Amino acid sequence: MKTYSENSTKAPEPLFGKAYKGPYSHIDGNDQNTLTDTPSIEELLQRNADLWRGCDMAGQGVHGRSTGYPQLDEILPGRGWPQNGLLEIISPQWGMGELQLLIPLMRSVIEQGQWILWISPPHLLYAPALVQAGINTDQVLVVNLETACKDALWSMEKALQTKNCGLVLAWQTWLPGKVLRRLQLAAESGSTLGVLFKHRDSKYSPSRIRLQLKGSSSDINNFNEAEVTVVKARGNFRPLTTRLQLYQHHS
Amino acid sequence: MEDPESTAQLPLPSPFGAKAEVIELPLPEQPASESKKESDQNQVQRPDSLWYGIYFPQLAELTESQQQEHLNELATVLENVSSTVSFHPQALICEIRSSLKYFGDIDTIHDKVNEPLNEALKQLSLPDYFLYAACPTVTGSLLLARSGHNGLVYRKDNLRSALGQLPTEVLHLEKEQNRRLYNMGVRHLRDIWRLPTDGLRKRFGSEFMNLLNKALGEAPEPTHNYVPPPAFSTSYDLPYEVESLDRLLPVADEMLRQLCEFLRRRDLSTSHLVFSLKHEKRNSTDINMSLRQTSRRSEHLLMLLETHFSNLMIPAPVIAMKMEVRKFDAFMSQSESLLAEDKPTARQYSDSNLNQFMEQLKARLGGHFVNSINTIAEHCPEYATKQLAYDEMVRTNRTEHDPESVPLTPRPFLLLQEPQQLVLKNGKLYHRKPITIISGPERIESYWWSGSDVRRDYYVALERNGSRLWIYRERSDEKNWYLHGYFA
Structure with a gap:
């Protein structure tokens, strides 16, 4: 094995320097700054969303978009939703508060002038409810339920690649890993967040984050409450669970 | 026949505006010696162009925009005989000297134009007749056509005598100017030419003089030419x-x-x-x-x-x-802001990208599969939302949301298209699991004027497994329970 001594005239090639600079250089901000005042390793680790230390949740810095639910932010890597990628929300049946979770995100997407695409929601999307939640329906597009699955996936991929769509919501109960991988890549290339609503969890999904929703019991006092488990998230080393109040965002 | 070159062939004045007969004129056959003399002149001077003027008196009753529209359509007919067609009030004038050699004589040109023009006029539901004339100046042929004489003048030298016979009405002057000319004893154009130019300019303005000079070919005549629509x-x-x-x-x-x-x-x-x-x-x-x-x-x-x-x-x-x-x-090019920092966040995503994406969606899925939604001020829940098809979206202007059109009581995100009946067993409600009512009722009564009466009490409910439901009970005879939406 070849080793480099300190006296060696030829400095070792940096192993990671190049690999991590390319697509994520924007996270580092201005390149010149990083050259002049070299940041500490701590800072570098905190700023880069693709680097994490498995043992430390708190030290990962803030690079996510806030979910609007402090308890949920607490257990998500980067303290919020990721900037892009695929998100899976698993609820045994529809209506368990899965949309409620995303309302603060939808609002911020609309405020940024981006569009929200709903791909074949299981029922009629009800406009008055969106307006009540503070979501401008002018920037909402719906692809009908009757659309063929192939076409729905195609539209989802295209929408994820388009920068104008800030959020793509799709209801697909089962998708093969290959398709999910493709969607994940599309979302990364368009820096768009895609959300898949599913009934069942699939273990080897390449999605960035998988959330499991569990409804409260039929106790009237707990109507607002929902239990959210982060089954998997890039950056989390074990599933974390929290309880949160869903209906605090109603205006 | 006398020398056809020297005479401006004009029949006796016919009633103004009436359809006149076609004057058959042979093409000027020049003696060899004369043509040589002419060709000598031509070295200095180009041969007179010949303008074929067509006047449609029936257009006068229409509005200006309609006139323009009709003239545009009629101009396509003239494209067959000439490459230069220009627009004038209620008239079209085209250059035919250059095509005279090809068609042989002016009668052939007239025959080629006559039938299709009448046909076109019929299609525009206008009386199918027109007046025409040809002479070496644009304005001259317009005046000749207006007079209804259907005259033909080949050479510029003969213009003065031909135009001189026309009544002053063909100039289409204002009433006051007409009256003044009449009072001066001027009935025909030749009477005008007898008057001193300076005085005329003083009394009738330079525009009037310009018109006359144009008619005689003594002033340049810029025209507004017909450009055929592009085709690819x-x-x-x-x-x-x-x-x-x-x-x-x-x-x-x-x-x-x-x-x-x-x-x-x-x-x-x-x-x-x-x-x-x-x-x-x-x-x-x-x-x-x-x-x-x-x-x-x-x-x-x-x-x-x-x-x-x-x-x-x-x-x-x-x-x-x-x-x-x-x-x-x-083509409308998009201009971008000079100052990049103008608006840092809002609308940083250009609409053209989105439009491209929408076009792609439409191409693949078909217009009716892509919808936008909107609220309608309506009490009955199932009518309070509207899906606009893609094609309608482009047309309808987005309306400002009326905050009053949205109810204050909670509404579900997902609404069932057909309400689903719930089971009531031993005093407990079931969907798939038992249901507990959380809040309500909210009474909605509407559509009593139509056959299908809507009288319902709405409740927010929770299913045992955690689904948040919007259910209602009918207030009519059967008092059934229905599931109408998911709060999701």
């Missing part, structure tokens, strides 16, 4: 039958490049293209590409075509492809 159509016969549509893309690419070059040169863009794929012994397959935003980028158009191809089934192999532009639009 191209086709390609494939060397062999093609079954895979992907093979057509390089051909389509070349066609689109040509089109974009055509558009760029004319500063146009397009919003509607039609591709037709020809099959042997079958009807051709047409692909309609209508764009939301006009475009002249071949990459974009090709991408759209590719999307169209991706779910197109062809009944037979393709032997030829044709592309045609149905609609041209003016």
